[in-house]
Amino acid sequence: xxxxxxxxxxxxxxxxxxxxxxxxxxxxxxxxxxxxxxxxxxxxxxxxxxxxxxxxxxxxxxxxxxxxxxxxxxxxxxxxxxxxxxxxxxxxxxxxxxxxxxxxxxxxxxxxxxxxxxxxxxxxxxxxxxxxxxxxxxxxxxxxxxxxxxxxxxxxxxxxxxxxxxxxxx
Amino acid sequence: xxxxxxxxxxxxxxxxxxxxxxxxxxxxxxxxxxxxxxxxxxxxxxxxxxxxxxxxxxxxxxxxxxxxxxxxxxxxxxxxxxxxxxxxxxxxxxxxxxxxxxxxxxxxxxxxxxxxxxxxxxxxxxxxxxxxxxxxxxxxxxxxxxxxxxxxxxxxxxxxxxxxxxxxxxxxxxxxxxxxxxxxxxxxxxxxxxxxxxxxxxxxxxxxxxxxxxxxxxxxxxxxxxxxxxxxxxxxxxxxxxxxxxxxxxxxxxxxxxxxxxxxxxxxxxxxxxxxxxxxxxxxxxxxxxxxxxxxx
Numbered sequence: 304x305x306x307x308x309x310x311x312x313x314x315x316x317x318x319x320x321x322x323x324x325x326x327x328x329x330x331x332x333x334x335x336x337x338x339x340x341x342x343x344x345x346x347x348x349x350x351x352x353x354x355x356x357x358x359x360x361x362x363x364x365x366x367x368x369x370x371x372x373x374x375x376x377x378x379x380x381x382x383x384x385x386x387x388x389x390x391x392x393x394x395x396x397x398x399x400x401x402x403x404x405x406x407x408x409x410x411x412x413x414x415x416x417x418x419x420x421x422x423x424x425x426x427x428x429x430x431x432x433x434x435x436x437x438x439x440x441x442x443x444x445x446x447x448x449x450x451x452x453x454x455x456x457x458x459x460x461x462x463x464x465x466x467x468x469x470x471x472x473x
Numbered sequence: 474x475x476x477x478x479x480x481x482x483x484x485x486x487x488x489x490x491x492x493x494x495x496x497x498x499x500x501x502x503x504x505x506x507x508x509x510x511x512x513x514x515x516x517x518x519x520x521x522x523x524x525x526x527x528x529x530x531x532x533x534x535x536x537x538x539x540x541x542x543x544x545x546x547x548x549x550x551x552x553x554x555x556x557x558x559x560x561x562x563x564x565x566x567x568x569x570x571x572x573x574x575x576x577x578x579x580x581x582x583x584x585x586x587x588x589x590x591x592x593x594x595x596x597x598x599x600x601x602x603x604x605x606x607x608x609x610x611x612x613x614x615x616x617x618x619x620x621x622x623x624x625x626x627x628x629x630x631x632x633x634x635x636x637x638x639x640x641x642x643x644x645x646x647x648x649x650x651x652x653x654x655x656x657x658x659x660x661x662x663x664x665x666x667x668x669x670x671x672x673x674x675x676x677x678x679x680x681x682x683x684x685x686x687x688x689x690x691x692x693x694x695x696x697x698x699x700x701x702x703x704x705x706x707x708x709x710x711x712x713x714x715x716x717x718x719x720x721x722x723x724x725x726x727x728x729x730x731x732x733x734x735x736x737x738x739x740x741x742x743x744x745x746x747x748x749x750x751x752x753x754x755x756x757x758x759x760x761x762x763x764x765x766x767x768x769x770x
Binding site: 348352353354355356357381383384387388420421422423424425428 | 480481534537538540541542543544545546548579
């Protein structure tokens, strides 16, 4: 009975540690996917000069969930001119990306991107998107460091925490 | 079509448009900052009961819809003062013009918008097409002042030539007003044997079409610049016939245009169609031969 309890505490501690380190990985992957999506948008703007609605429709076919649904949403809302782009964009980010393991700051940064989108000339439009990519690159660099340092740390903390609880209980 | 126009207006003005266009009469919609929304039809200006003035924010919202949330996609058109939106409707803009070295760089602080509703009328060219296609294909120049219906006639002649007479036609649609293509596919009926070069500059499009699509006819809207005329001459030399439109009040008016003088005097065009709008708003079409003599049915 005691052995089972000890095992349970250690496993639970390890799993909690693992959960936190997985969240970092998921955040990294989500930001990386958003980065790729924005790069594709830049490519389409530069090459085709199509409008936002057409670009999002075309690119939605190449995405996985929830990025595909996000792009389809932006396409359908802009196609039907259902309000200002900054509002449509915010609704899309809230609706499709809030379930990802992004931080509030990540979401805020993405929401801000929609504020200026589509309202300026080609050069500034691309510069604006590239600036966002730069900011994401910096975040990704930090997360990569976190991944190597904190993943192990979380797992070990979880493991030792579990062991400590087990010892106390014994 | 109504939905396309509604999509350009802020929500609070959609009911006004619906009311004004109940009989399908609206030809122009004017949005001006600090003025009420105004409509123009065959009989002139008319208004709904809405006396509220359009605010700067309302116009900004409308502009966002008009530019498809993508100003960058319309930079060149904005410089010229108008854009063509989905459905082939033309939207004119007025505001503070930014110039540099005597060249227009853009328009900012836009304070007026004029939405010109495009009408696709199949059959408008039926009558004159019988003469134009009587001896096979001919070069045709459609002449009319703005808003008289030259693009509508050109579109219908393309449809008739393609569907009923079986000609391969390349449509050079620089402003998207002939075919109103959406994602490359025309939304107006331009016939089953027509190929569209959407958003393509006229001079480049004509030569691209001649080389790539081996057309029997090239259709092009609003020629006037020397480079357009040069491209048309090259098409003539390749044995391709041309259907073109130009702004003007009549043949004499066109003859005075320096760029066109030569091709008119050398009688490249076998037919001229002059389109006029009478006081009651009806369109009158007059057909002339290469010598400028009116042809009566």
